[in-house]
Amino acid sequence: MPIDPQSEIEVTGFSWVPPFAQGHVRDLRVRWALEEAGMSYRTRLFHAMEQRPDYYFTEQPFGQVPAYDDGTVQLFESGAIVLHIGRDCETLLPTDTASRARATAWLIAALNSVEPMIGELNTIDIFASGEEWARLRRPSLEERVRGRLTRLSDWLGEKDYLEGQFTAGDLMMASVLRGLERSGLMNEQPRVAQYYERCLARPAFSRALAAQMADFTQDAKEGVAA
Template identity: 55%
Template sequence: MNIHVSAFRWVPQFAQGYVRDLRVRWALEEAGLPYEATLIDPAIQATTAYREWQPFGQVPAYRDDAVEIFESGAIVLHLAMRSEALAPADEAGRARVTTWVIAALNSVEPHVQNLVQLDVFHAGEAWTKERRPQAEAILCKRLTALSAWLGEREFLEDRFTAGDLMMTMVLRELADTGLLERYANLGAYVRRCTDRPAFARALEAQLQPFRENAPVA
């Protein structure tokens, strides 16, 4: 089967290791599925041909011999339904995996992104002094609930699944905020998941073209 995943040819340093094709690369590595990265740049993003693959011009977009889809969550779920490395074979187990993927994207990620946007894209702006404590408080409610669920579990359910993959990818964006240090079990959970060899392979695959295509100073 031929699998193609779109990814950026290069991004600024602060975004390297966080672009969302990493989610799909990690899932493919866990599933043991070979793939080819289709590297794009802003010129390609704007083309009609790419917008037919990804209507918003973002990454990742995915195609194999049978399907063509976009959005990292949809792609990871597609792969999870095909690989027992990412989801159990039984219907109930798969339903739980779907639930956790959606929870990561809907219940946790919007609040993580609110905080990251303030810290990265609006750092130093006067209005953020009042807004940031509010955003952090809302996020901490979600982190507290997630921490309570995880407890002393190794993973969100009884084994690593695509739900853990997606939740980890969301939580690791908090690395520079200090918030994960407040929730010891969540910090340990992120480290445990990102210590997996498949994550290391996926991360290196994303970073390699960034090094090769870095602008010449």
């Protein structure tokens, strides 16, 4: 769905981030979910390097993005927002109780069991490259990531998606795996790499990514968008 300035749904994001972060800010996960659900939204943008206004901390206690407001529900944290969007979208959360619970479990697994170590690996590679502590830490961290990818590959087997059909769990897992693009580690597990490409080939992801990238074309001096 195209961004609609009149939409009841508002998602916060950034008007500028450093190049390495472009296309990876977490409001992309929410945009993707909204695209899968066929729901329009509008954006409210902040400059990543400027202090958030005081009022924003009543919406997002840590001053991060995204925050979400649909006129009835106000939320923060991308996982919680995706689950909320999925409540009426069978593509994201199947209607039967067991399948919905499994999709929810995979979303939480992506955030709790996979993302932390990928995030740490990126912190080393982007912000601490060349430092001695990072050189010592990286090999063991790589092995932990490899272990998670091996388990993920074993689970996938010959399935297209984690539970056979695409769900919010796949949306979040693919979003998290994007953090490995610089490392090349995913290429060691062909099943995982193919699964990842399958998720990102979805038209809803392409639309969400294009929308986020378009926001970064704004003047970096804008600060808070109106």
